[in-house]
Amino acid sequence: MATAAPVSGEAPELEKRLEEVKLESNTTEAPPPTQNTREASREKSFAATLREKQDGVLKTPIVDPVETAIPSALTELTPEQQEKYEALLVTVKSWKDVPSTKGKEGPVTEDEIMWLTKECLLRYLRATKWVTAEAAKRLLGTLTWRREYGVGELTGDYISPENETGKQIILGFDIQARPCLYLNPGRQNTEPSPKQVQHLVFMIERVINLMVPGQETMALLIHHKSSKTKSHAGPGLSQGKEVLSILQTHYPERLGRALIINIPWVVTVFYKLITPFIDPLTRQKLVFNEDMRKHVPPQQLWNEFYGDLDFEYDHEAYWPALMKLCEEKHKEQHERWVKGGKHYGESENYIKGGNTPSIGSMVAEVTEEKTTPATLPEPVTGTPEASTTVA
Structure with missing residues (x-):
């Protein structure tokens, strides 16, 4: 059925309401940025500026x-090496303080926890021929040295x-x-x-x-x-x-x-x-x-x-x-580490933006699998004999 045309007295009022709707739609807030928008925004970084082709001498x-x-492709750990790594990780997590003979002792800091990556622990294990106690001793010694030497306090202006x-x-x-x-x-x-x-x-x-x-x-x-x-x-x-x-x-x-x-x-x-x-x-x-x-x-x-x-x-x-x-790279890496849950033994590949998942996401997946209730079978419909058989 055809729609009746508005009478002449209704036309101005209708046009006015349509105009109000247009104005409201124009003032509506923009939707939140999509993933592509965020990626484009993030690409406008200093690194992106340096990637742009430069004329003349670099x-x-x-x-x-x-x-x-x-x-080079990474070599997979043997079961024995994996066991030694896990033992070292347990030891490292137990450290509450970093010792010092130069007044720098104190609780383990976030930066130090971030430094204690999975790859870091493995480097010290390889350097000590997989002797866990020696690797732990050297790791703690390096934490002390980094504090006393002031590695994190050296600045570009000072070194310039x-x-x-x-x-x-x-x-x-x-x-x-x-x-x-x-x-x-x-x-x-x-x-x-x-x-x-x-x-x-x-x-x-x-x-x-x-x-x-x-x-x-x-x-x-x-x-x-x-x-x-x-x-x-x-x-x-x-x-x-x-x-x-x-x-x-x-x-x-x-x-x-x-x-x-x-x-x-x-x-x-x-x-x-x-x-x-x-x-x-x-x-x-x-x-x-x-x-x-x-x-x-x-x-x-x-x-x-x-x-x-x-x-x-x-x-x-x-x-x-x-x-x-x-500075930009370090900030990005720190943000990923924080987003991943601030874990000891985090993957450097993840921290640096690689395709390895964070420890936090893997722990969450395992926890979810363990806590998800078992799915009950669907109730069976039909004859009483069929229901009795399923039960």
Whole structure:
């Protein structure tokens, strides 16, 4: 049936009401952002800015490895290794305080719990040949050292003068997606001091910030190119031993490969003196005078190390960019850890944005399975005989 047309007196009133409806619809709040909207918003990050193609010489860090660079596949734990890991995790969870002889003792902090990841515990187990008690002792020793050394208190502003010449540069990734830390002894700009060691520790922490999901190690690239400026004394044997002690004791299993080229005879003597203090596993990772293009994709290998990457160290451009990128990465990782439930033994792959679920989500799934009541059978309809049979 056709709808009757409004009489002339009703038309203006109807038009007015329609206009009010339009106005109301225009002032209605926008719906909450969808997942795609959130992703687009999150992509407008500092890392995204650095990913944008830059014309001319590169002066800032590289955010991602090349597509063909993939971390080595992880080896599954044996039942015995899994048991040792779980025993170590129980021990670590029992720690209420971190000891110190320098007035730094106190309750375990959130940052320290976040540091005690599954991969961290496994690194210490591997470094101690799977002796659980020794791994626990070394882990607690590192927590104490990190507090007393002030690892978390070292800032970009404090370290900045040490790196004004670019004697340490984090740039690009090797063929297994390890972040590359370039050491340029020829650019030394300060005399040997404790601050030089702090500088290296600070840069290693920044390298760890930039590790991609599935990668736990870094690549060291060392070029003993002579300096064109005033010569500063190189590290003495005592400082070399201190650095080695810190790396081997507090950063076990973090070195993936060290590529060293253009070694003068003086440095050769230094390496020979210090070699006895290098553990055998680390020694196997030292590669001398090889073509670095075999180990680092040429497009991400600095041309001063015989790659194709046209990079120039400009402290005013590079240093603030590195600090901002690392701060952003650390914030994102901390937010994921908090969202996952602030667990001991959290997966680094999850924290860094990989496809591994958080411990919290796995615990929730198991709990849900255990607490979900069993489904009762549907009541049977039909003849009394059928009902009796089912019962």
